[in-house]
Amino acid sequence: MTHRFDVIVIGGGHAGCEAAAASARLGANTALLTHRFATVGEMSCNPAIGGLGKGHLVREIDALDGLMGRVADAAGIQFRMLNRSKGPAVRGPRAQADRKLYRAAMQEAVATQSSLTVVEGAAHGLVINNGRVEGVTLEDGRSLSCAAVVLTTGTFLNGLIHIGEKKIPAGRVGEAPARGLSEQLAAAGLAMGRLKTGTPARLDGKTIRWDLLEEQRGDDPPEPFSFLTRAITTPQVSCHITCTTAETHRIIADNIGRSPLYSGQISGVGPRYCPSIEDKIHRFAEKESHQVFLEPEGLDDDTVYPNGISTSLPEDVQDAFIRTLPGLAAVRIIRPGYAIEYDHVDPRELTHGLAVRHLPGLFLAGQINGTTGYEEAAAQGLIAGLNAARAVAGLDAAVFDRADGYLGVMVDDLVTRGVTEPYRMFTSRAEYRLSLRADNADERLTPKGLGLGLVGPAREAAFSARMAAITEARTLMASRALTSAAALKAGLKVNQDGQTRTAFQLLSMPEVTIDRLAEIWPDLRGLSGDVRTALEADALYAGYADRQRREIERFREDDREAIPDELDYHSLPGLSMELRQKLSRVRPATVGQALRVDGMTPAALTCVLAGIARLAPQSAGQSAGQSAGQSATRNAGRTSW
C-alpha cells in the first residue's frame, strides 16, 4: 500500500507535533508518523514548559501560531514568571504542566488540524532515490511516499538506557529505539555524534510528608504563554522544596563507582547545566546540600518529579539516597531514574532552514540536532515543518535570523558552531537580548508569520486588535507632557532642566509605572494589562533600542552577502588550516555567518572574499581613489633628507 503525502513527519514529540502542524498550516498534505497516537505530546522528562530563554521560545512559537503555548496554557497547573524582579527582557514565563492534560490538548490540536493525517507505525528507513528522500518504509512493510521528510527522533536513534550496570536499548522507558535510521544517515555521509541526558526517579506523592516541606506557590493571577489565551482556567497547585543531606552525599559518594557515568560505560557527552546528582556531588564536593524541587505531574496523578536528582545509579542506591531527603523517608519510587545515550546528527550538516545540505528532501528537528528541551525541539520543529512544506511547493527556505528571535539565534548557533553538549537556550546566547523580549514576540514575529502563511485568521484578528491598542496608547502617551517643574510638583524626581517630557519619556525612569502616571493623567487608567506591559518595556529600553536597531541593520547587511556553496576553502591561500577545516564543515551561507565562525578574523575574511570573487569573475567597479592616491604619492616626491 502506498500513500502519497507532501510531507511526512517522523516522531510525535514536541518537534514532530509543531513540524506537522506548521507544514499542514501551509496547506501541505502532511502525515505525522508515530508509534502510537496515545503517546503524542508526551513529556518524557520534567513536567514543565518554559523558563529563562525557553519561555521566550514558547512565546515565539506562539507568535507564529504554533501549538506549544496554547497547549501549555490548557495544561499548566502552576505558572511562574521567572526573573520577575528583573527587567522584562530577561523575564521568562514557566509553568508546571499536567502531563495528561498536556497530551490531551496536544492530541486535540493535532487531530483538529486540517491537512494533517496521523499514521501509527514504526519508521524503518528512508526511501532514497537518486540522492533524494522520497518516502519512508515502516517496520510492518508499508511504505509511504512523499516529497519531504522531517525527522524528529528525539532520543530514539540508537537509544541506550543506563540504570547502574544495566543497559537497555530503548528510546524512552518501555519504547523500542530506532536503529536502522541512524545507520542510514551515517551511510549517507552525515557526521554523527553521541550525547547523553538523564532523568530522575518518579515518586509516589501519597508517600511524601508534604507537611514537612517548604511550599512554592505559583503567580496569582497566572500569566499565560499564548497571546491568544485570555485567562488560565485550569486549577493551580504548588510545588515543594526539599534538599539533599550529608547522608545523601555519603551514600552517593560511596557508590559512585557503580554509576555508568563514572565506570566508563557511558561515552556520550551530557549537559553541564543539567548534571546528574552524582556529578554534582563529585564536582562540587564542598557544597553540603543541593535543592530538590518536588514537581507534581498532574492534578489527578500522584506522580512527583523530583527536579535536581537526575541519576543513573543502580536502583538500590537510588532507593537508599532518595529516602535521606527530608519528607521522603517513607517514599515509594514508582520508577527509577536513568541516563540515556542517543545518536545525533552534527547540526553543521544543516542549512538555516534545517534541511540536510547533502540529502535533499530531508529536514531534521529536535534532539537529533543535538539540542535538549521541549521548547528547543518545538521551535526547530516549526522551522523544519515550515521549510519542508515550502520546499515541496518549490519555495526558498524561510529563515529567521539572530535579530528576529531566539529561534533564529538557536538555529544559527547550531548550524554555525555545532554542539559539544546538548544545546539549551539561555538568554545570554542572544546578542540582541534587550530587543528580543517574551512580551514582544508577536510584534517581532507574527507579521512575518502572516507573510509566510503560518498564521491563521483567529490570531491575525487578535494580533491586529492588540497592535491597534498599543499604537493608540503610544500616541496617547506621546501627547501628554509635563515641564520638569510640573513633574517635580507631581512627585516625579526629574532633573530641573526646564525640559518638557512626554508621558512615554517619564515612563522610562526607574520606578515610574503607568499606574503612577495615571494619577497625573486619569485617561491612562483605561489601558489594559498587556498594553501596559508592552509600553513599560518599550519605554525602559528606549535608550538602548536605537543603538541595537543600528547594530541589527549592520548585522543584516553582512547576512545578505551570500557565499556560493561551491567555494573550496582548502584552495584559499592565506587561511590557517584550522579555519579551512572549520569553514569547510560549517559551509557558511553568508559573509555574516562566516564572521561568526569560531576563530574568524577580518584578515581571514578577506581571503574568503577573494575566493568568492574568483568564483564570480565579474569586475564590478574601479578603485579610482586607490590609484589616485598611489600616483599622488609618487608625484609628491617629498622626502626629508
Place this chain on the structure above:
Amino acid sequence: MNQDSTIFALSSGSGRAGVAVVRVSGAEAGKVFALFGSTCPAPRKASLRRLFQPDGSVLDEVLALWLPGPGTATGEDMAELHLHGSPAIVSAVLAQLSQAEGFALAERGAFSYRAYRNRKLDLLQVEGLADVLEAETDNQRRLAMRQFLGDASHTYETWRADLVRALALMEAAIDFSEEDDVAVKATAEAQAVVRRLIAAFTDALSKAGRAAQVRRGLRVVLAGPPNAGKSSLLNWLVGRDTAIVSPVAGTTRDVVESSLVIAGTPILISDTAGLHQGTTDVIEQEGMRRTLRAVGEADILVWVEAVDGVSTEEPERKPDFRVLNKTDLAGAGSRPTGAEKVWPVSVRSGEGLDDFRAALEESIRVRNDLGEDAVVVRERHRRAVELALGHLHHARGEDGGGDGRGLEFIAEDMRKAAAALAGVTGRVDVEDLLGEIFSAFCIGK
C-alpha cells in the same frame, strides 16, 4: 567589525620612502581636515595643508587629498593625508584621529571589506589583497603579537580572565537566578571584578600616554671623555653652531640638546659633558651626573673618543656606535682596540663623516620601521581599552548611567566592553561564559 564608524589606518608600509599615507574612509571622512584645524581641499586635487595639534602647534605639513564617494577605493567618502614618514608624526595623527567621535582605527582587512561590500574591488585586486594577507594566518599573527607585546600579553590574559569572570557572574545572575547556588553575591563579586578592571585599564592608559611621549622622537646621545670632539660632531650633524666648541677640555659643562630630522624621524641629539675620573670640581661633577642620566635615557648612544685623547671608563650602557675622532692627527696617541666596530672620523677634515652619518641614518630607519608597526598595534589597543573603560564606567553608573538600572543593562554594558576589547584579549564568546558559569556554580535543579 564596526561598520558604522569612519575608519582610518596607516596605509603605507615602512617609512623608508619618507612619506606615510594615512587613509580615512567613511561618512565622516570629510571632517578629517577640520579635525586638524585645516580646510578641506577641492575634490581629487592634491593640496598642501598644515595639520595642527589641539594646542595649536603645527603637527606636520602634508599633501592632502579629499576623495568624495562613491568613486573611491572603498566606495565611501575618503581622505588621504600624506605625512612626513616619521613614527612620531604618524603616532600623533593616529592618536588625534582615534580621539574623534565616530572614528575607529581600521582592523586589518577592513578597507578591503568595505570596498568589497560596495562592489569596488575587482577580481585582480581582491586576489592581490589575499596574497598580501597570505602571511596573516592565525599562528603567525599570534606569534607576531607575542613578539610585539612581550609581557603585555600576560596582562591581556589577566584582563581577559577578569572580563570572562565578571560577565559570567552577571549572566549567571540572569540566566540561573532560580539556582540556589547562584546567590545574590554573584553580582557583588562581578562589581568587584569590574572595579578591578577599571583600575587596571586606567593605569594602563596613563602608562600608554607616557610611552607615547617617549616615542615622539628618538634620543641620540654623544658621550665620551673630555675634548674628544663631541660638540664638533654635534655641530656637523646639526649643520649649525649649536654647541660651543673649543680646544679646552671640559668646555661643555651641561647637556646641550638640539633637534633635527633624520630619515623622517625627529631626533633629539644631546652633546654631553666629558666623562673622566677624579674631578673635584662641583660643577663638573654635576655635569657628569647629567651626562650619565642622558646616557641612561639614550635610544642611540654614540661613544666618541679622540685618537690623541685620554680613554675613560665606559658607562654600563653599551654604545650603539663608537667614533674615533681626530684621525687627521696622524700617528697621535694609541687607538682603542677591540672587537667592536669603530668609525674613524675627522670632524676637522671631514674624513669618514659621511660613512658614519649613513650608518646612523640606517640605524634610525631600522628603529623607525619597528616603531611604526608598534604604533599601529599600540594605537589600536589604546583605543580599544579606552572604549572598554567607557563601557565599564557606564556599567558602574559612574557617568550618569544612573543607579537602579536592571542587571540586563549592566550586562549589556559589560558585553560591549568585552566586544571593544576583542582585538586585544580575543573574542569573549558565550561559550567562554557558560564554561566559567558551569565550573563556578552547581547548576541544574
